[in-house]
Amino acid sequence: MKMAVCIKRVADMETRFRIAADGRSVDQAGLKFDISDFDGYAVEVALQIKEKEGQGDITVLSLGPDIVQEQLRKALSMGADRAVQLKTDQVPFDGLLIARVLADALRDGGYDLILFGRMAIDSSNQTVGPMTAELLDLPCITAASGLDIANGRGTARRELEGAAELLEFPLPAVVTIDEGIARPRLPSLKGIMGAKKKPLEVKPVSLGEPHLTVKSMELPPERTGGRILGEGPAAVPELVRLLQTEAKVL
Amino acid sequence: MANTFAFAETRGGTLRKVALEAVTAARQIADATGGGEVHALLVGAPGVATQAERLGQYGADVVIVVENAALALYSPEVVAATAAERIRTGGYRAAVFSASAQGKDLAPRVAAKLGVSMAGDVTAFAVDGDSVVVKHPVNTGKVIATLALTGAPAVLTLRPGAVQAAEAARTPRVENAAPALDPAAARVVPKELITGNTAKLDLGEAPVIVSGGRGLRAPENFKLLEDLAAAFGNAAVGATRAVTDDGWRPHSDQIGQTGRLVSPDLYIACGISGAIQHLAGMRTSRTIVAVNKDREAPIFKLADYGIVGDVLEVLPALTEAVKRVKR
Ligand SMILES: Cc1cc2nc3c(=O)[nH]c(=O)nc-3n(C[C@H](O)[C@H](O)[C@H](O)COP(=O)(O)OP(=O)(O)OC[C@H]3O[C@@H](n4cnc5c(N)ncnc54)[C@H](O)[C@@H]3O)c2cc1C
Numbered sequence: 407m408k409m410a411v412c413i414k415r416v417a418d419m420e421t422r423f424r425i426a427a428d429g430r431s432v433d434q435a436g437l438k439f440d441i442s443d444f445d446g447y448a449v450e451v452a453l454q455i456k457e458k459e460g461q462g463d464i465t466v467l468s469l470g471p472d473i474v475q476e477q478l479r480k481a482l483s484m485g486a487d488r489a490v491q492l493k494t495d496q497v498p499f500d501g502l503l504i505a506r507v508l509a510d511a512l513r514d515g516g517y518d519l520i521l522f523g524r525m526a527i528d529s530s531n532q533t534v535g536p537m538t539a540e541l542l543d544l545p546c547i548t549a550a551s552g553l554d555i556a557n558g559r560g561t562a563r564r565e566l567e568g569a570a571e572l573l574e575f576p577l578p579a580v581v582t583i584d585e586g587i588a589r590p591r592l593p594s595l596k597g598i599m600g601a602k603k604k605p606l607e608v609k610p611v612s613l614g615e616p617h618l619t620v621k622s623m624e625l626p627p628e629r630t631g632g633r634i635l636g637e638g639p640a641a642v643p644e645l646v647r648l649l650q651t652e653a654k655v656l
Numbered sequence: 657m658a659n660t661f662a663f664a665e666t667r668g669g670t671l672r673k674v675a676l677e678a679v680t681a682a683r684q685i686a687d688a689t690g691g692g693e694v695h696a697l698l699v700g701a702p703g704v705a706t707q708a709e710r711l712g713q714y715g716a717d718v719v720i721v722v723e724n725a726a727l728a729l730y731s732p733e734v735v736a737a738t739a740a741e742r743i744r745t746g747g748y749r750a751a752v753f754s755a756s757a758q759g760k761d762l763a764p765r766v767a768a769k770l771g772v773s774m775a776g777d778v779t780a781f782a783v784d785g786d787s788v789v790v791k792h793p794v795n796t797g798k799v800i801a802t803l804a805l806t807g808a809p810a811v812l813t814l815r816p817g818a819v820q821a822a823e824a825a826r827t828p829r830v831e832n833a834a835p836a837l838d839p840a841a842a843r844v845v846p847k848e849l850i851t852g853n854t855a856k857l858d859l860g861e862a863p864v865i866v867s868g869g870r871g872l873r874a875p876e877n878f879k880l881l882e883d884l885a886a887a888f889g890n891a892a893v894g895a896t897r898a899v900t901d902d903g904w905r906p907h908s909d910q911i912g913q914t915g916r917l918v919s920p921d922l923y924i925a926c927g928i929s930g931a932i933q934h935l936a937g938m939r940t941s942r943t944i945v946a947v948n949k950d951r952e953a954p955i956f957k958l959a960d961y962g963i964v965g966d967v968l969e970v971l972p973a974l975t976e977a978v979k980r981v982k983r
């Protein structure tokens with residue numbers, strides 16, 4: 407089975423972000439970067455399908471400047487076979503622009519299965535996967551928390567609010583991966599060494615005109631927090647009093 | 657003056673609360689453009705038309721009803737094709753979906769069919785000349801982006817609870833329409849809807865959430881949280897991933913980055929450390945209470961009120977106190 411996985415380079419979220427001087431982006435200084443969480447799950451899903459079938463070929467793609475090669479190499483060291491950088495100066499916020507470039511790169515690849523993360527952990531847009539599927543006119547399942555592929559067909563589970571649904575679809579298809587399917591493996595030393603010899607193709611691409619743009623970014627108002635009322639059950643009456651008189655929620 | 661489109665989400669043939677929020681938001685956008693009409697799309701099995709009146713109550717001028725025996729379950733390709741066709745021919749200024757599991761699946765398909773950009777998980781919006789300006793939390797809610805959406809129509813998904821459904825009663829005109837794609841021709845086929853305990857209040861709709869983490873020590877101790885929820889009467893029980901991963905609670909109860917995003921009036925975190933992935937799902941709650949035996953637990957930095965102590969002792973006392981208030 408021929409598979410593709412689209413991965414995004416994102417900042418590690420375990421940090422206190424600062425807004426950059428332009429007022430429209432996050433200050434990059436001191437940030438650590440990795441493959442977006444759900445995209446890591448998607449790579450793992452592809453690896454497990456390949457292992458189960460005993461054969462297969464996995465291409466990882468990322469759109470962005472040369473620095474995204476770090477994340478492509480990591481995916482190669484996890485076990486992907488080849489990588490493609492869709493080279494742009496910047497990663498736009500408008501998911502449709504990303505989807506158009508990805509769709510063009512994927513269209514003639516002959517992929518049976520194209521995987522995405524449910525959402526990029528930084529943009530939180532959750533649009534690129536299903537938009538790419540539409541542009542390719544492929545069946546699409548979003549936010550799959552369970553996936554079973556056999557005999558050219560798939561069954562997926564999606565979590566809903568207080569419920570879940572099961573869907574069936576034919577291959578080729580696009581699936582965006584929620585958590586719960588697979589925990590990504592860590593690259594082995596052997597994998598890291600092997601990754602250096604795997605092909606990484608760089609394709610310059612141009613982006614269209616955006617219609618979703620960032621005007622500004624700000625930090626949410628600080629919560630005052632930190633008001634400890636006391637210890638153990640003895641503090642309950644004071645809590646109830648404040649919930650009634652101050653917070654007015656009881 | 658411009659008309660606005662709203663998608664009326666249903667489950668099991670009944671409107672979800674988020675449908676009324678979408679109609680309310682569409683009403684606000686239409687009013688902001690000088691008072692156009694709100695057109696709501698309602699799709700389902702025969703009988704779903706009975707829900708049209710309720711959409712009128714919240715401000716829909718027109719309800720487009722698509723009834724088909726094969727559409728009892730949400731069929732992504734059929735609904736996307738039907739919504740896209742209506743929006744294409746309707747000349748709308750904006751199209752509002754909910755940022756629910758269904759809306760987040762549907763809206764990007766529709767936007768791509770129309771060839772327009774969209775904004776996801778919107779918490780506030782305003783019409784500003786040719787653009788619709790929206791707020792959208794990014795980086796697990798640690799940063800708030802203000803975005804300009806300049807395409808026409810402006811497609812957006814609205815975070816559940818971001819808008820309070822408000823009545824704006826009228827008697828809607830009902831238009832019957834056929835699905836734009838024959839359900840038999842859809843490649844993606846819905847097979848089953850697995851519903852949990854439907855008598856339970858949904859996490860997205862409950863004004864109060866009592867949530868438990870590993871500090872509850874054992875699955876049977878969640879009974880203490882259920883008792884507290886019952887004492888409130890309008891509460892739902894949530895959980896951390898530590899707990900859902902261990903199978904103490906169903907996956908659908910998980911709150912956080914990879915679970916539900918909630919913003920109730922009151923969130924009570926019990927035996928929860930306050931990992932950022934959990935906070936990402938509840939930090940916008942109006943009032944946050946934390947009970948944890950560790951005074952240094954990060955959850956206390958976010959909580960409005962904290963009690964240091966053993967949840968197994970504090971919870972019964974709190975339940976009794978709430979019962980007394982509610983009596
Ligand atoms: C990619 C990714 C996504 C994730 N998504 C989510 C998500 O969506 N939601 C989520 O919740 N987590 C998520 N996590 C996991 C998250 O990082 C934490 O591991 C998890 O939230 C911890 O759950 P907890 O607070 O129940 O457990 P712990 O961190 O183990 O905390 C237990 C707390 O209980 C306290 N305690 C113990 N005993 C008692 C007692 N008797 N009385 C009172 N307090 C007591 C302890 O002091 C401690 O603070 C994610 C992680 C990753 C890597």
Ligand SMILES: Nc1ncnc2c1ncn2[C@@H]1O[C@H](COP(=O)(O)O)[C@@H](O)[C@H]1O
Nearest residue numbers: 412468469522523525526531532533534
């Ligand atoms: N710059 C990018 N390069 C490759 N894939 C991307 C990029 N941005 C987003 N994606 C993919 O699209 C998914 C959804 O992103 P988003 O719509 O931004 O939430 C991600 O999880 C990735 O799989």
